[in-house]
Amino acid sequence: MAALEGTEATYCTSSGMSAISSVLLQLCSSGGHVVASKSLYGGTHALLTHFLPRACNITTSFVDIKDLDMVKNAMVEGKTKVLYVESMSNPTLSVANIPELSRLAHDKGLTLVVDNTFAPMVLSPARLGADVVIHSISKFISGGADIIAGAVCGSAKLINSMMDMHQGALMLLGPTMNPKVAFELSERIPHLSLRMKEHCKRALVFAIRLKKLGMKVVYPGLQDHPDHELLKLMANDDYGYGGVMCLDMGTEERANRLMHQLQNCAQFGFIAVSLGYYETLMSCSGSSTSSELNAEEKALAGISPGLVRMSIGYVGTLEQKWAQLEKVLASLNA
Ligand SMILES: Cc1ncc(COP(=O)(O)O)c(C=O)c1O
16 A cells, blocks of 8 residues: 555555544644645545544634635644645545645645545555545445455654554554455455556546536546646546546436436446445435535535436446446436
8 A cells, every 4th residue: 555655654444534533633633723625525524524623622624725825824823733635526526736735735834634535546645745645445445345444644754653552543543454354455456456447447438428418527537627637737647537427417306316227227337325346336425425514515515416426337348338328318318
């Protein structure tokens, strides 16, 4: 994992959430402050909004990370310890400008923490200036939707301090990965790169074709996506633009109808909240993985009620899968 992210050290944890909470607890003492992107996975959003202020007196200001002045102005001298973003946000797929955010964070003595769950291999945040990279291994890195795991990648100094017998969050909160899970994962990481290439290739083909059909597609691989050029600049060669794309169906009812037909009539994929599996997984984010956000927070994060997140799988041929998808879309429009 350290080699994957290009950091000195990695600590594997029992889940993505335990990686995130351990890092935040280590870096922020009571009374500490976090500046975070307003577009984050629902669990992370809830941790920052509800749990950390109540249990640890750690507060967060949520900002639009595209607005660098807003990010800078939210940092409170002596209090803000962490700038927290997702490299590619769940579920809106906006891309963080990691070099710029790193410069802003370092100017103010903050640690830039980047959750790279959506873009392993595609992006290497540490090489772009992030201090700490987090993964939910439960997703693409596992690839099997049968393991819950996470990782913290960072400097040896940070990881060692987190393992300190008296003060370390990794030592004292008990988030360590089960060694049997670690062995299982060591058998999967060698083919992560092949898997990512196929996820990304198919996501791009589907996104282009769906767009041509006049659908509202969100995918940073599309040339008209606002972050396309930024992603191209930051991405590693030959991986593409990520294995997740979103279709905005307008309403939750239409989103559910589409997913129901794709799962139950066309065998295109499964309705499930995970991602990074070899089958295509679909979820209506606003009522599932982002349901922790209230209506106003969802609107701020750009999560519309009909947004269907699709993690594109690679079973069957691409054309077989496209035929299933096209048939369902035609029947919905009929
Ligand atoms: C971007 C992101 N980070 C972290 C997590 C939490 O990971 P885990 O389910 O492994 O705790 C998720 C889960 O969906 C996620 O999407």
